[in-house]
Amino acid sequence: MAKKVLIVDDEEDVRTYLNSLLSNNGYETEMAEDGEDAFRKVKEFGPNVVILDIIMPNQSGVGFYRNLKKSEIYSDIPVIILSGVTAYKDFFARERGGLPKPQEFVEKPFSTEDLLSKVEACVK
């Protein structure tokens, strides 16, 4: 059975590219364009991993991530942060108040091999 990946990004080009990349590599995919949409899709689609952009309208990736990790049902879903804002790498990596760290941080622009290997590691 194909592993499920939820792609969360406000840029349609990025969503479409990732959708095609992951589908061609055997994953079942779903897409969301902001944090609120993403939470709905988490409930409906039940992803094995989430690829998450940060700067998005409505609920940002930070808000979505924090609330996902607080959820009793969905907190175990691994999250790969995919962002061009490198300052977020340090922001998420620092331990503070038990706020959980993401599984992986991938900087945009990214290499497809790197991203695919991280997705694969998360769904194993």
Place this chain on the structure above:
Amino acid sequence: MKKAIAQLIRDIKDEDCHIRFAAARTLIDVGAGNPVVRDALIDALKDSIWFVRLAALQSLLDIRLESDIIIDKIVPMLKDEHEDVREYAAFAISDMGQKAVQAVTALTAALSDSVWYVRATVAWALGEIGAGARDACNPLITCLTDSEIEVRISAARALGTISSTDNKDVIIALEKVVRDNSQLPEAKEKAREALARIRSSDVQRNFPL
């Protein structure tokens, strides 16, 4: 390079917020030591779009300005309308450690932020300031009963780095968390660590080697 800076200074005032965002992120790469760049980024802290303000803040932090200038510019962002900006402002202040003592009053007010992860990072930032944040002890004690576990953990940790055994209210409040069976194990553990830290720092103060 001058042309690139001039273009980016124009871009940071562009009508399109995505262009302003890109300019705010890129200016630092081409003109970190340039006062015109610094001023443009400071102006962008008041942009109407939250992610442009956030990008300007992140870039300004890379300039390594004097701490009082940074505090002066960041503290108002603890009241930003967007929670991501408020949390990042607290995170940036925490990075300055003891030098951020001027931000204690604003951070203390931000402990009652409506968003839990802002409160958690604000409490953590107060802890990073240490003894200079002593005035925040009572509001932090209140945070020990916050509805969110992350805030309670952050507050307990902060009290451990800020307080001394002289503050009996802190000791009583942390001991209460340790004894309280309704508290989650992580919060009790952090309260235990905080008490140990306060007591060991007191021993060091009274019996220096």
